[in-house]
Amino acid sequence: MSSEAESATDVPVAERSTRSIDLESVRAIARKDFRDAVRSWLFWGLSVFFFALLVTLTGVISYFGGDVILAEGATTEVLVGQVYGVGSLIIPVIALVLGWKAIAGERESGSIKIMLSLPHSRRDVVLGKLVGRAGVLSLSLLVGFVLAAVPVAVLLGTFDPTDYVGLLAVSILYGIVYTSVAIAVSSVTRSTTFAAAGAFGVFVLFYVVWGTIATAVGFLMAFDYLPESETIAELTMLFQNLNPNAAYGNVLSLVTSAAELGEQEVAALETMFDGSIPFYLQDWFALLILLAWIVIPVALAIYRFDRTDL
Amino acid sequence: MPAITVHGLTKSYGQTLALQDLSFEVEDGEVFGFLGPNGAGKSTTINVLLDFVRPTDGRVEVLGLDAQTHSREIRSRTGVLPEGYQVYDRLTGRQHLEFAIDSKGVDADPDRLLERVGIADAADKKAGGYSKGMAQRLMLAMALVGDPDLLILDEPATGLDPNGAREMREIVRAENDRGATVFFSSHRMEQVEAVCDRVGILRNGEMVAVDSVEGLRDSLEDGTTLRVTVDRIDDDTLQAVRSLSEVSSATVEDGGQPTLVVGVDGSKTAVLGELEDHGIEVRDFSTQEASLEDVFQSYTTEAETGVQAR
Numbered sequence: 059m060s061s062e063a064e065s066a067t068d069v070p071v072a073e074r075s076t077r078s079i080d081l082e083s084v085r086a087i088a089r090k091d092f093r094d095a096v097r098s099w100l101f102w103g104l105s106v107f108f109f110a111l112l113v114t115l116t117g118v119i120s121y122f123g124g125d126v127i128l129a130e131g132a133t134t135e136v137l138v139g140q141v142y143g144v145g146s147l148i149i150p151v152i153a154l155v156l157g158w159k160a161i162a163g164e165r166e167s168g169s170i171k172i173m174l175s176l177p178h179s180r181r182d183v184v185l186g187k188l189v190g191r192a193g194v195l196s197l198s199l200l201v202g203f204v205l206a207a208v209p210v211a212v213l214l215g216t217f218d219p220t221d222y223v224g225l226l227a228v229s230i231l232y233g234i235v236y237t238s239v240a241i242a243v244s245s246v247t248r249s250t251t252f253a254a255a256g257a258f259g260v261f262v263l264f265y266v267v268w269g270t271i272a273t274a275v276g277f278l279m280a281f282d283y284l285p286e287s288e289t290i291a292e293l294t295m296l297f298q299n300l301n302p303n304a305a306y307g308n309v310l311s312l313v314t315s316a317a318e319l320g321e322q323e324v325a326a327l328e329t330m331f332d333g334s335i336p337f338y339l340q341d342w343f344a345l346l347i348l349l350a351w352i353v354i355p356v357a358l359a360i361y362r363f364d365r366t367d368l
Numbered sequence: 369m370p371a372i373t374v375h376g377l378t379k380s381y382g383q384t385l386a387l388q389d390l391s392f393e394v395e396d397g398e399v400f401g402f403l404g405p406n407g408a409g410k411s412t413t414i415n416v417l418l419d420f421v422r423p424t425d426g427r428v429e430v431l432g433l434d435a436q437t438h439s440r441e442i443r444s445r446t447g448v449l450p451e452g453y454q455v456y457d458r459l460t461g462r463q464h465l466e467f468a469i470d471s472k473g474v475d476a477d478p479d480r481l482l483e484r485v486g487i488a489d490a491a492d493k494k495a496g497g498y499s500k501g502m503a504q505r506l507m508l509a510m511a512l513v514g515d516p517d518l519l520i521l522d523e524p525a526t527g528l529d530p531n532g533a534r535e536m537r538e539i540v541r542a543e544n545d546r547g548a549t550v551f552f553s554s555h556r557m558e559q560v561e562a563v564c565d566r567v568g569i570l571r572n573g574e575m576v577a578v579d580s581v582e583g584l585r586d587s588l589e590d591g592t593t594l595r596v597t598v599d600r601i602d603d604d605t606l607q608a609v610r611s612l613s614e615v616s617s618a619t620v621e622d623g624g625q626p627t628l629v630v631g632v633d634g635s636k637t638a639v640l641g642e643l644e645d646h647g648i649e650v651r652d653f654s655t656q657e658a659s660l661e662d663v664f665q666s667y668t669t670e671a672e673t674g675v676q677a678r
Contacts, residue, residue: 080438080440083471086470086471087471089467089470090456090459090463090470091466093455093458093459093463094458094459095458097458103678126678167454168450168452168453168454169453169454169455169456170421171450171451171452171453172450172453172455172456172464172507172510174418174419174420174443175443175446175450175511176443176471176472177440177441177444177471177472178471179440183608202522216528223548241372272414281375281661299652330463365422367381367415367420367421367422368415368420368421
């Protein structure tokens, strides 16, 4: 803030520097993005979808397993498990579809010139897009969950608000993870074709490649192509846990009463690691993994997008 | 302090050199016409001014601030009508202006701005349904938000009918009277000659002339072109005409009848007298003032026309 030109005029926006992040800009971009890219039917459609998903899963639980689960008083945790099963597949798809065009689309059409003719930094654009798109997903999850709360409680007979809110919060976090990845993919290319391929690639990476690598390492060890060492086994487990989908499940078991592993499995792990489970297999570490999956893609996107020609 | 300083600007895209050692200045408070054929590098220059692309070499200052490090400040005090943009299809005209007002953090009335550019009746229509001319007017309205110190208009007349182009020029004049500097690119001389104080002509990434409109007109050796239709012509006569002090060039056009095309600075009667002295019958003659279009042609096309700039 050294130039005399700045002190001579009283433009509030002029006080912000170029590479910085400005919250007012982020808000303006997110607001524009919400109005432009997200039509209201999309928002309400997603809300209704999440509502229907919750009510359907609850209906299935109470119809098929009702008595047994009810007797144990663990209905909401069963719902958590069911939502994890479906949500870990559906939420990434929705987030990637919402986000893949966010920046590449504007670069391809040239409308990004309108946005960047205004006093926004490239960083504001990346963050504004993230907030806008993640906002749609988060708000529709929130609306769906709130609307479904009463039918879920009625169908199950018992209702644990802590588990329910925990499930919502972690699902929102998980949605932000994939939105962040989608925005990052969208920011590295000018072509929506490449962006679409990238988004599809992300899905394949986390759902096919990741598991295949872990399985392959296991096989290689079993057939003596790799030395059967504890280090490799531990690294493989760490690797599996780094997958955001695994982290979603692990964090759910941290914040809700639904345990991902049974007591016997935990005991088996404890025996394997001589009584103490290593930090990276513990649930609090999974929360860090989820947060890292939000921060790192966006940070890379900002780094790259800051330096590129439009 | 100049409004724009470009010094030694070079920009290459891989092997392609878009701008080569380009230098010019735009004075504070003037209307500067940035002229050149398509592909000369006008948009690349503007993209560097706005930090859409980064220079390979050179220094660029806008409003006394470095175009890269202080881009946000620059854009907060600049109104931009970009080239090669696409409007946000699902936002209305008013929402576009609200985005600009929001982004600049100023207080302005969208309806007044839309009225000023003549599309007030389309304020609540989605911009996706706008014609090219209406989109251009909308962009001009967005550029005017917050009474900017500098207006950068990239091919503003694109898609406008003659009436629209005239209205656009009136707005440029009014903004200039208010105190704004206007930087205005075009590939057509007629767009800039009526409104610009000075004109810079860009060709193949290099500035080939910068002068006032009158100065450019004067820079042509042959201020007037004399066309004389004669019954015959011979080399002696042609040499004699060429050696006249008033004559800068003389060529013969072969048509149905030979026609002498003579560039004259001064008396035309000397040429006609010389022809008669050689016993040549003058059947018809006409004179033609050099138009700025000729000036532009002479600077931007290879020198085949016989019109040479000094």
